[in-house]
Amino acid sequence: MVPRSRRSTMAAALLAFAVAAVHNCGQAFVLTRVPLAMGASSAGAVATGARRDVGGTRTPISAIASPVTTKEIQTVGNVEEFDRIVARPKQVVAVWFQASWCRKCKYIGSRLRRLDEHLPAYLTNNLVLVSIDVNKVAEVPQRQKIKDLPTIQFFVEGKEVGSYVATDKGEAFYSNMERHLRAAQEDTTEE
Numbered sequence: 197m198v199p200r201s202r203r204s205t206m207a208a209a210l211l212a213f214a215v216a217a218v219h220n221c222g223q224a225f226v227l228t229r230v231p232l233a234m235g236a237s238s239a240g241a242v243a244t245g246a247r248r249d250v251g252g253t254r255t256p257i258s259a260i261a262s263p264v265t266t267k268e269i270q271t272v273g274n275v276e277e278f279d280r281i282v283a284r285p286k287q288v289v290a291v292w293f294q295a296s297w298c299r300k301c302k303y304i305g306s307r308l309r310r311l312d313e314h315l316p317a318y319l320t321n322n323l324v325l326v327s328i329d330v331n332k333v334a335e336v337p338q339r340q341k342i343k344d345l346p347t348i349q350f351f352v353e354g355k356e357v358g359s360y361v362a363t364d365k366g367e368a369f370y371s372n373m374e375r376h377l378r379a380a381q382e383d384t385t386e387e
Contacts, residue, residue: 267311269325278336283354288380289324293347301346304362314370319377352383
């Protein structure tokens with residue numbers, strides 16, 4: 197028999213593994229309720245996606261985790277699709293030029309998905325986020341004269357209204373995004 201303190205440590209490690217596995221599947225989760233004392237059977241239940249309550253019932257992992265709000269980022273596959281998306285009427289389109297090998301791009305991608313949490317709703321409600329991998333769709337970055345990664349360009353009804361090389365971190369990123377989105381919003385109300 198494994199000592200109780202070691203079982204608790206094992207259970208905590210399995211819980212962390214299960215949450216990390218869920219997070220790495222492309223969805224972010226925040227733990228809202230975790231049992232304080234877990235035996236070996238509970239640890240196995242967590243590892244398989246379920247938890248054993250005191251009453252002996254199993255609860256799916258989705259019941260102890262709640263999703264975090266994330267903004268969807270559309271991926272552009274060709275020039276025609278890019279032209280169609282940026283020409284949307286009465287919407288601000290933020291085009292994020294990135295590459296799979298770029299570490300800063302990955303960081304900015306995680307920040308872009310959380311814009312709803314950091315910016316006022318009136319700035320993000322009519323915002324469309326678009327991603328272009330410069331290695332897969334080389335014509336668009338060449339046409340848009342992209343020199344640095346990650347770059348975010350802002351469009352209103354097909355017209356570029358701003359550009360931003362997004363290399364800052366933390367709140368500075370959200371401040372710069374807010375400034376550019378406010379300017380782009382003004383362009384949507386002028387027309």
